[in-house]
Amino acid sequence: MQYLKDHQEDFLEQLMEYLRIPSVSAQSDHADDIQSCSDWLVAHCKTIGLKTRKIKTAGNPVVIAQTPRKGKSKKPHFMVYGHYDVQPPDPLNLWTTSPFEPHIEGDKLIARGATDNKGQHFVHLKAVESYLKTGTELPCDITFMIEGEEEIGSPSLTPALEKLKSELNVRAVVVSDNGMPDLKHPALTYGLRGVAACEVRLKGPNRDLHSGIYGGAVDNPAMVLCQMLAQLRDRRGRVAVPGFYDDVAPLSKLEREQSKRFPHKDTKLAREL
Template sequence: MHNVLTYLHENETRFIDELCQYVRFPSVSAQPQHRKDLAACATWLVRRCRQIGLETKLCATPGNPVVIARTPRAKSKGRPHFLVYGHYDVQPPEPFELWKSPPFEPSVKGSSLYARGASDNKGQHLAHLNAIEAYLKTGAQLPCDITFVIEGEEEVGSAHLAPFLRKNRSELRCDTVVISDTSMIGPRHPTLTYSLRGLCAMEIKLHGPSRDLHSGLFGGTVDNPAMALCQLLGQMRDKKGRVTVPGFYDDVRPLSPYERKQMTRQPFNPRAYQKFLGVPKLFGELGYAPIEQRSARPTFEINGLTSGYQGHGSKTIIPAWASAKLTLRLVPNQNPARIRQLVVQHLRKVCPPAVRLEISDGHGGEPYIVSLESNYVQAALGALRKAFGYEPIPVREGGSIPIVNDFKKILKVDTLLLGLALPDDNAHSPNEKFDLGVFAKGMQMSACLWQELAAVS
């Protein structure tokens, strides 16, 4: 193990050079003109994996290819097998004028490397690849088998990943998945994300008169769909910030005292948070701290409202209809289909009688949680602790990462989210960067991780 860490340290400059080569590819999956750049980027990655000593193949999909790279399999059977996921595609760099240096010409300033894709996600999965290189080149004993799955369509929804996992299920069967593609709180607060929120989306439309009506001639005799929509939606949440849909909270898994304690360890300044958001006052479900509200509690949100006349000046009408786009953020163990059913029932029950309610289908996503007591989680926390030298913090994340549910459904395994992106790394924004200190620590973390995970397998 000592050799491995020394190797990582001694080769740091070359690893940075290689990251620079990797981020030069404008592998923007959202833009068709970059199709060739994605292919070239994948080819570069295949060559890099082969240099490391991994058995590597480029797998075609109906979209961009997936790179599969495996450590040479040991003769002894029954070794644990871990899967590392990453993505080589990147977000569009626009608007170019806001970049201080061109997005695909890496530049090092201070301890950061600036380029599109540096932290999301090229630097993060290279950290794992470099750790494996250190094992293979020093001849140190790797206590497990590892397979890298690095795709090229994450930033556009990973449409071909689930079918790919299904097709290669037996080769990819593993004990757990490791992904470094989330954020860490800071270099002194290494972070493991153990829960994600799910989603339930729908669109509702209230129909009133068969056409927009003159509000002077007809006003007072028919209900106004826009008013009815306000009344309907206004009832969905009470003054305490609680969703009023009966049964909505029934399946919410309460926070354990240990989880709540971990939450209080996160540095959080409500004043600074309020200022950052630009709101006159914070608002959330009574009885919960903001960190809990945004990650461990479900919500009912209106994302858009449309009705009536939106043009210049005024137009005295009773609009024919009013509509709203809604999403609910869900937490473990809420089920999107069940929640949808409850919400639909409730909307129908309280909808004003003089309008007709139409509800359209929307997408849904399951919430995710891996138990903090799981051996793998504890092992991963150990690796973070060793590499960063600080007590790691397990966190719940408020957003969703659909591929984590694909791994759960198709491969039947949990995912350890060990993010290496700092909050100010500007992922998806101009001037994306990756902290080179975190890069180095991330490689050490990966080197420790395989020992820790194998020890509890």
């Protein structure tokens, strides 16, 4: 802890340097920035004392940084996932400060990528640094995997993971790429909603039909689609697709108790939205 306190200003400087790199993955004119950002990260991880390398992919590189291991380590192995790419800063006229020139306001650091996701994995890196630089034994082995395509759907991540499979036999992955309820409640996210996408095509009559003559007798595809979509959820928001919950594990007693502690109020949310 003392190391963290003693170096807080340096850490802030370093984070600001990281945030100044406009590593926008969705815009091809930032391709060089993506490369220099991954280079910056590799160099930084090395100064921390991590065994670091850059994995080439068909797209943007993945940075792998590991805590040093002595021989065949028997410690539990965990992964910290993060991404060094950021969202485009547009529309620029809505920014009151420059997106890639970090700006401190009170206890907030404002810059593109500060909270998604450079700031978060930087915190993990600094925590590990304080162990390594003070010669404190880490209770576990940690592998950082920091990719550069999260904001464009991570197309190169699965092939990279396939390649690294044997060395990434981790017990759990820590993903600090989500929010926390408030400053007093740091959150450990252990589950996220998934997404399933599909395309539905409905075929209707072979020509426009006059509603006065055919209405009621022949279904309008737009109406049928509305009816189909409306049936996917019931009024309480439960998914009404048969079999959908078959392999969903019920919440445990502990999970229910913990979720009650969550400082969430519908009224507050309604006000915010």
